[in-house]
Amino acid sequence: MDLKLFFMAFWLLFLAELGDKTQLTVFTLVTQYNKPIPIFLGASLALVVVTFLGAVFGHAVTRYVPAVYMKVIAGVLFVGIGAFLLVEGLPQLLQQLGRG
Incomplete structure (x- = not known):
């Protein structure tokens, strides 16, 4: 091992x-x-x-699939998921901050 x-x-x-x-x-x-x-x-x-x-x-x-391609694909997926979560969450956060 x-x-x-x-x-x-x-x-x-x-x-x-x-x-x-x-x-x-x-x-x-x-x-x-x-x-x-x-x-x-x-x-x-x-x-x-x-x-x-x-x-x-x-x-x-x-x-x-070569490892370098997998790293790039994983990076793109993480960035995409992060962008999606930001787009989804920011309006809710701004709305809550406006009420606070």
Whole structure:
């Protein structure tokens, strides 16, 4: 096992997931239902399955698409999603600030 890759994947995903929608969803579910263990286990299983699918499909895609293209595609998708969220959220924020 390549421990360098293991820890690089761990830290990159750990830092990327801090404060994201998944963590906020788990936080909200625990505050709503006050049952942290089943929520933790369900969320953990979901993350394991999603990560497994990403690894399997990522490995398959690299056979046909060079990594540099994947980086550019991922970057464009992230920028696109960010722009979409800004366009969707800014009017709501401005409306709330106008009321405040």
